[in-house]
Amino acid sequence: MYEEEIRALSVKLLDEVEGVIGYSWGTLPFRARPFLCQKKEDVTHLVFNHFCGSNLARYLLSGELKEKKIAILAKACDARAITVLIREGQVKRENLVIVGIPCYGMVDRKKLEERFGPLQPQDFEWHLDSLTFKGENLSIGPFLEATCQRCLHPNPPLYDHLIGQEVTYIPRKRWNNDALTKLDMVSREERWAFFAGEFEKCIRCYACRNSCPLCYCKECFAEMQRPYWLSGAATPSENLFFHVGRSLHMAGRCVECGACERACPVDIPIALLPCKVEELIRGNFDFEAGIDPDKEPPLLTYRENDPGEFIR
Amino acid sequence: MVNEDRWEPKIVAFLCHWCSYAGADLAGVSRIQYPPNVRVIRVPCSGAVNPLYILRALREGADGVLVSGCHPGDCHYLSGNYFARRKFFLLKELLSWLGIEEERVQFSWVSASEGQRFAQVVQDVVESVKRIGPSRKMVKEFLLHV
Ligand code: SF4
Ligand code: SF4
Numbered sequence: 001m002y003e004e005e006i007r008a009l010s011v012k013l014l015d016e017v018e019g020v021i022g023y024s025w026g027t028l029p030f031r032a033r034p035f036l037c038q039k040k041e042d043v044t045h046l047v048f049n050h051f052c053g054s055n056l057a058r059y060l061l062s063g064e065l066k067e068k069k070i071a072i073l074a075k076a077c078d079a080r081a082i083t084v085l086i087r088e089g090q091v092k093r094e095n096l097v098i099v100g101i102p103c104y105g106m107v108d109r110k111k112l113e114e115r116f117g118p119l120q121p122q123d124f125e126w127h128l129d130s131l132t133f134k135g136e137n138l139s140i141g142p143f144l145e146a147t148c149q150r151c152l153h154p155n156p157p158l159y160d161h162l163i164g165q166e167v168t169y170i171p172r173k174r175w176n177n178d179a180l181t182k183l184d185m186v187s188r189e190e191r192w193a194f195f196a197g198e199f200e201k202c203i204r205c206y207a208c209r210n211s212c213p214l215c216y217c218k219e220c221f222a223e224m225q226r227p228y229w230l231s232g233a234a235t236p237s238e239n240l241f242f243h244v245g246r247s248l249h250m251a252g253r254c255v256e257c258g259a260c261e262r263a264c265p266v267d268i269p270i271a272l273l274p275c276k277v278e279e280l281i282r283g284n285f286d287f288e289a290g291i292d293p294d295k296e297p298p299l300l301t302y303r304e305n306d307p308g309e310f311i312r
Numbered sequence: 313m314v315n316e317d318r319w320e321p322k323i324v325a326f327l328c329h330w331c332s333y334a335g336a337d338l339a340g341v342s343r344i345q346y347p348p349n350v351r352v353i354r355v356p357c358s359g360a361v362n363p364l365y366i367l368r369a370l371r372e373g374a375d376g377v378l379v380s381g382c383h384p385g386d387c388h389y390l391s392g393n394y395f396a397r398r399k400f401f402l403l404k405e406l407l408s409w410l411g412i413e414e415e416r417v418q419f420s421w422v423s424a425s426e427g428q429r430f431a432q433v434v435q436d437v438v439e440s441v442k443r444i445g446p447s448r449k450m451v452k453e454f455l456l457h458v
């Protein structure tokens with residue numbers, strides 16, 4: 001999708017920037033990977049499709065790119081992450097050319113497999129909000145990643161160039177399939193049974209943290225020696241400690257992109273935790289990360305009438 | 313293994329230096345009786361309580377955690393407790409959503425002159441934690457099996 005536009009623009013941009021961060025096809029089908037395009041002859045590798053799930057803002061932080069003038073392809077959540085990074089002083093706005101892409105959502109390969117069995121790329125044709133499987137046209141909604149089904153901001157809030165047309169609907173309303181709300185409806189013990197099972201599975205590889213565009217600490221609390229917050233043992237209690245701790249570090253910063261859970265090798269829907277915190281912040285502190293760069297982040301401010309009934 | 317018959321809850325209490333710690337002190341010097349289950353840790357301000365302290369106390373085997381600071385408007389550092397309130401709200405809601413018992417982590421405002429109130433808060437916290445029993449969900453596994 002949009003490939004002609006993206007490639008033509010990249011050729012132009014490469015006159016003024018050192019590279020364009022985008023996506024290319026990976027070695028596996030149904031999987032795109034981040035790609036740094038530095039030569040005009042390489043723009044043909046640039047692609048955009050429903051499998052571009054990694055949040056490219058993450059790559060702005062890598063040492064070699066940090067001080068350079070760079071163009072970056074940005075889905076709505078990538079652009080939100082960039083907004084947070086600028087606000088936090090991690091990247092300079094003047095070093096960036098942001099190529100915004102209105103986003104119809106990323107497709108979850110597992111959902112495709114469940115429905116269609118072993119996947120063959122040639123059986124599929126992809127359109128903005130639908131797909132064709134062996135001639136049959138289907139809505140893309142049921143196959144989207146959980147975080148995309150509950151997305152509230154499909155259009156990038158910040159960009160220099162915009163590819164394509166803005167999305168005209170709110171995905172959360174249209175797909176009406178919010179994993180958080182589903183969990184809200186079950187009892188506390190059922191939720192615990194679910195999460196305990198997930199924390200049991202976690203191997204603490206930190207792929208979730210490492211793929212998150214906003215987990216950029218040079219020394220993460222998970223690996224600190226002083227204080228020695230938690231051991232490296234991947235036991236359920238340590239895993240819960242890590243994930244609750246990380247979710248609180250993301251409070252008011254998580255852009256709900258789902259990159260963390262896409263990266264998880266054991267399929268833990270780990271974005272549920274930071275997204276739950278964002279939902280609490282949205283409802284109680286009237287804030288959304290990466291939307292308005294001038295708004296004070298929620299934990300750096302307070303209101304006298306904040307919720308306080310839980311305090312004796 | 314915890315012996316359930318003789319079990320007494322262990323409560324870790326983070327008390328701010330200026331209000332709640334002084335309130336606890338007043339309870340002491342006034343000879344007000346309250347349950348001996350709390351282990352007090354003095355902190356400069358409720359705003360200085362990193363949520364990781366609370367998680368860590370629970371993981372190390374505390375059955376409950378109490379965090380107590382100055383009443384809103386009374387913070388020695390003017391607004392530390394307002395910032396704390398936001399953090400604690402998120403921590404409490406997240407833990408409860410994950411399925412942790414609400415009673416495990418409790419918060420109060422107790423001023424330096426409220427010795428009686430401090431004793432009452434501790435009484436209430438200990439009783440509520442006794443009702444739900446020993447902590448299991450967040451404690452290090454090997455502590456549960458020794
Ligand atoms: S990526 Fe998955 S397995 Fe790895 S630490 Fe995160 S949740 Fe655990
Ligand atoms: S915590 Fe997960 S969903 Fe939130 S910004 Fe990081 S990668 Fe995205």
Ligand code: SF4
Nearest residue numbers: 215217220221246249
């Ligand atoms: S989990 Fe916390 S300490 Fe670790 S990288 Fe993320 S924000 Fe930093």
